[in-house]
Amino acid sequence: MASPIDATxxxxxxxxxxxxxxPATEFPIQNLPFGRFRRDEDGDWSIGVAIGDQxxxxxxxxxxxxxxxxxxMRLPRDARRVLREGISHALRTGSATESACREAxxxxxxxxxxxxxxxxxxxxxxxxxxxxxxxxxQFRPDNPLLPNYKWVPIGYHGRASSILxxxxxxxxxxGQTKPQDAQGAPEFGAxxxxxxxxxxxxxxxxxxxxxEPISIAQAEDHVFGLGLFNDWSARDIQGxxxxxxxxxxxxxxxxxLSPWVVTLEALEPFRSPFSRAAGDPAPLPYLDSPHNRExxxxxxxxxxxxxxxxxxxAGSPGERLARSNYADAYWTVAQMVAHHTVNGCNLRVGDLFxxxxxxxxxxxxxxxxxxxSDGGKRPIRLSNGETRxxxxxxxxxxxxxxxxxxxxxxxxxxxxxxxxLPARSALAAR
Amino acid sequence: MASPIDATxxxxxxxxxxxxxxPATEFPIQNLPFGRFRRDEDGDWSIGVAIGDQxxxxxxxxxxxxxxxxxxMRLPRDARRVLREGISHALRTGSATESACREAxxxxxxxxxxxxxxxxxxxxxxxxxxxxxxxxxQFRPDNPLLPNYKWVPIGYHGRASSILxxxxxxxxxxGQTKPQDAQGAPEFGAxxxxxxxxxxxxxxxxxxxxxEPISIAQAEDHVFGLGLFNDWSARDIQGxxxxxxxxxxxxxxxxxLSPWVVTLEALEPFRSPFSRAAGDPAPLPYLDSPHNRExxxxxxxxxxxxxxxxxxxAGSPGERLARSNYADAYWTVAQMVAHHTVNGCNLRVGDLFxxxxxxxxxxxxxxxxxxxSDGGKRPIRLSNGETRxxxxxxxxxxxxxxxxxxxxxxxxxxxxxxxxLPARSALAAR
Numbered sequence: 061m062a063s064p065i066d067a068t069x070x071x072x073x074x075x076x077x078x079x080x081x082x083p084a085t086e087f088p089i090q091n092l093p094f095g096r097f098r099r100d101e102d103g104d105w106s107i108g109v110a111i112g113d114q115x116x117x118x119x120x121x122x123x124x125x126x127x128x129x130x131x132x133m134r135l136p137r138d139a140r141r142v143l144r145e146g147i148s149h150a151l152r153t154g155s156a157t158e159s160a161c162r163e164a165x166x167x168x169x170x171x172x173x174x175x176x177x178x179x180x181x182x183x184x185x186x187x188x189x190x191x192x193x194x195x196x197x198q199f200r201p202d203n204p205l206l207p208n209y210k211w212v213p214i215g216y217h218g219r220a221s222s223i224l225x226x227x228x229x230x231x232x233x234x235g236q237t238k239p240q241d242a243q244g245a246p247e248f249g250a251x252x253x254x255x256x257x258x259x260x261x262x263x264x265x266x267x268x269x270x271x272e273p274i275s276i277a278q279a280e281d282h283v284f285g286l287g288l289f290n291d292w293s294a295r296d297i298q299g300x301x302x303x304x305x306x307x308x309x310x311x312x313x314x315x316x317l318s319p320w321v322v323t324l325e326a327l328e329p330f331r332s333p334f335s336r337a338a339g340d341p342a343p344l345p346y347l348d349s350p351h352n353r354e355x356x357x358x359x360x361x362x363x364x365x366x367x368x369x370x371x372x373x374a375g376s377p378g379e380r381l382a383r384s385n386y387a388d389a390y391w392t393v394a395q396m397v398a399h400h401t402v403n404g405c406n407l408r409v410g411d412l413f414x415x416x417x418x419x420x421x422x423x424x425x426x427x428x429x430x431x432x433s434d435g436g437k438r439p440i441r442l443s444n445g446e447t448r449x450x451x452x453x454x455x456x457x458x459x460x461x462x463x464x465x466x467x468x469x470x471x472x473x474x475x476x477x478x479x480x481l482p483a484r485s486a487l488a489a490r
Numbered sequence: 491m492a493s494p495i496d497a498t499x500x501x502x503x504x505x506x507x508x509x510x511x512x513p514a515t516e517f518p519i520q521n522l523p524f525g526r527f528r529r530d531e532d533g534d535w536s537i538g539v540a541i542g543d544q545x546x547x548x549x550x551x552x553x554x555x556x557x558x559x560x561x562x563m564r565l566p567r568d569a570r571r572v573l574r575e576g577i578s579h580a581l582r583t584g585s586a587t588e589s590a591c592r593e594a595x596x597x598x599x600x601x602x603x604x605x606x607x608x609x610x611x612x613x614x615x616x617x618x619x620x621x622x623x624x625x626x627x628q629f630r631p632d633n634p635l636l637p638n639y640k641w642v643p644i645g646y647h648g649r650a651s652s653i654l655x656x657x658x659x660x661x662x663x664x665g666q667t668k669p670q671d672a673q674g675a676p677e678f679g680a681x682x683x684x685x686x687x688x689x690x691x692x693x694x695x696x697x698x699x700x701x702e703p704i705s706i707a708q709a710e711d712h713v714f715g716l717g718l719f720n721d722w723s724a725r726d727i728q729g730x731x732x733x734x735x736x737x738x739x740x741x742x743x744x745x746x747l748s749p750w751v752v753t754l755e756a757l758e759p760f761r762s763p764f765s766r767a768a769g770d771p772a773p774l775p776y777l778d779s780p781h782n783r784e785x786x787x788x789x790x791x792x793x794x795x796x797x798x799x800x801x802x803x804a805g806s807p808g809e810r811l812a813r814s815n816y817a818d819a820y821w822t823v824a825q826m827v828a829h830h831t832v833n834g835c836n837l838r839v840g841d842l843f844x845x846x847x848x849x850x851x852x853x854x855x856x857x858x859x860x861x862x863s864d865g866g867k868r869p870i871r872l873s874n875g876e877t878r879x880x881x882x883x884x885x886x887x888x889x890x891x892x893x894x895x896x897x898x899x900x901x902x903x904x905x906x907x908x909x910x911l912p913a914r915s916a917l918a919a920r
């Protein structure tokens with residue numbers, strides 16, 4: 061088998077698409093993430109690859125026959141590698157097919173970018189021990205981490221219908237809330253503790269049959285790649301509804317997904333060992349493999365940015381709230397796949413996993429406002445003098461992800477953004 | 491508007507399909523449930539209606555042009571009523587189209603019955619206060635019902651990929667377990683506390699847009715009908731994994747759905763008032779309507795039957811474990827729809843709700859073995875001398891549902907059955 065790091069990762073590669081050679085682009089020729097685009101609202105989705113500030117239409121470029129992303133994702137990993145090589149060759153400086161491919165280029169600014177694929181079942185995990193500890197401490201100061209955390213990659217099912225492509229704004233949710241110490245009937249109204257969650261999405265490619273678990277050794281063969289994912293959360297609705305069966309209306313009003321899937325192939329140079337702190341138990345055998353120990357994690361720098369309405373009006377692009385790294389998560393992609401299927405559960409092409417909020421070990425590395433504001437008790441001061449405990453109407457949250465490593469060209473994940481619109485009840489009251 | 495109880499419900503109606511006039515059939519001409527069938531494994535699904543021991547192929551009978559159940563379900567309620575009337579007329583004794591329809595009849599015994607539709611998102615509710623109380627008592631003897639129960643129709647997202655049509659057996663799941671008082675590492679192996687859950691499935695028909703809640707007054711316009719649903723549960727896996735985000739691998743290995751959807755139109759004569767015990771709070775306004783109070787519940791007698799391997803070998807059809815009634819649930823179908831969307835969450839055609847385990851107020855009306863065996867502490871004695879706390883390999887569970895009311899022809903839900911096969915690990919060890 062060829063080394064997973066190959067000529068497509070060569071830092072010296074350049075493209076005839078000039079914007080792809082800009083040092084600031086997240087989409088150099090070493091990245092080649094897949095997504096779906098269309099030229100107008102009523103058109104069909106086409107499969108494209110981001111290159112600089114352009115999209116390459118794979119079918120028009122003669123690089124792909126099918127038009128369904130879910131079919132492409134189903135391809136065996138070797139076939140996907142061959143496709144990646146073909147695209148890399150076609151886009152390289154000096155490519156023999158440059159003129160044909162030029163016809164298949166569209167500026168990203170001129171197309172609508174959709175969800176990367178048809179999403180089947182969506183599962184959200186809870187893989188950041190730092191997030192679980194910080195949130196747990198707010199409820200149980202002496203015993204923040206539950207006894208199962210270091211053994212079980214905790215996950216729960218989420219709602220697929222309300223997953224939105226980046227750029228689709230959503231209304232602040234409405235619902236029942238009741239503070240823990242309140243008496244009498246719950247209140248009903250717009251959410252007051254609206255939060256974002258900085259996550260990665262994991263796109264499942266090849267399916268398994270019901271009753272046939274995917275071993276950890278095979279797990280990554282069932283994964284297409286990663287995207288940015290914001291699992292918006294209504295903390296006050298969550299606090300009242302979540303016992304005993306978990307979050308429901310506090311999560312399913314909207315989630316935002318980035319349009320580009322950065323493939324596992326593109327991420328090969330940015331792998332990290334899977335690490336455990338001293339005293340942590342070794343994973344059970346079904347969650348353990350040499351590959352996972354040595355290369356199971358990914359070094360991806362993640363950021364959450366906030367642009368308030370006032371910032372937008374002042375022409376400010378917003379400011380960074382926090383930065384974390386996916387390599388700090390407690391459970392890896394392969395462990396999520398192996399755990400999800402160990403009971404026989406079947407995954408299907410296009411299923412999506414969320415990693416759960418990815419926070420770092422430091423207090424300023426929280427992947428949500430609940431962490432950064434200590435449950436709303438300590439407002440965050442923004443550079444323009446505004447403060448936030450939770451999100452206000454007009455706030456735009458943008459997630460970013462970048463992989464950087466010496467000797468390699470940096471690659472990025474593109475944009476995952478949406479703006480909070482006033483609640484329907486507020487609109488009706490105007 | 492015509493009365494919802496119309497000529498299609500007339501108890502005097504008979505069909506030229508003789509088996510439909512058998513007093514024992516669950517599918518008289520007053521029922522007309524929809525399902526999907528095919529003649530062989532590789533064929534496409536067709537839409538059929540159960541009539542006696544036959545299936546009427548709606549397209550071959552000239553009663554329907556489309557072949558997609560999800561398209562049929564999307565039809566406005568008035569159009570679905572017109573279709574029901576057309577089918578009823580075609581199947582009545584003396585029908586002018588009898589000979590054409592005869593060509594479109596197939597014996598149920600000769601076809602494969604599938605899932606009724608393509609299922610989108612699946613949500614499981616927890617609408618039986620008797621179930622919630624009995625289960626809660628096992629964990630919190632002094633305070634069985636959580637404070638949110640009488641205000642919030644508790645629900646959580648489930649897994650759609652592993653929902654099986656009746657008759658598809660499944661392997662006992664494998665996973666991590668750890669009794670509450672145990673020390674050290676969790677165990678890994680086959681589930682030892684496998685249970686069934688006696689539920690109804692609610693099929694969503696017309697979608698709503700994200701951000702546009704469905705009012706309780708409109709809620710039933712978004713529902714196609716009901717089926718039987720068994721939400722198999724691994725109680726030992728559940729006990730170890732479910733904190734803090736709810737059940738996951740303990741549920742998603744398999745659920746079993748009956749092939750026939752009994753429409754809301756067919757259920758009209760069996761409606762009941764929505765009742766609350768003295769002292770229970772009135773529902774919040776978004777969960778309350780005159781229609782819901784007067785006719786929001788359904789009087790459906792539900793039963794769970796067990797056929798052990800020994801019974802099967804002895805030629806016994808099994809025995810009834812419990813009987814309950816859907817009218818004893820705390821929250822109605824319309825309340826589930828209104829609650830699910832009040833935060834703006836969008837439903838899509840083909841989405842499925844589970845009602846949650848439907849137990850009655852008496853101790854012998856538990857809809858699961860966890861209830862009937864008091865958490866495994868009191869084995870059930872079966873008539874052949876066997877005992878059960880939880881399910882054993884080879885056990886077949888069958889759910890049944892029947893509506894009976896004086897002055898109306900009884901209608902039934904057909905079969906919802908599956909057998910527990912040995913765990914994969916047990917197979918490998920042989």
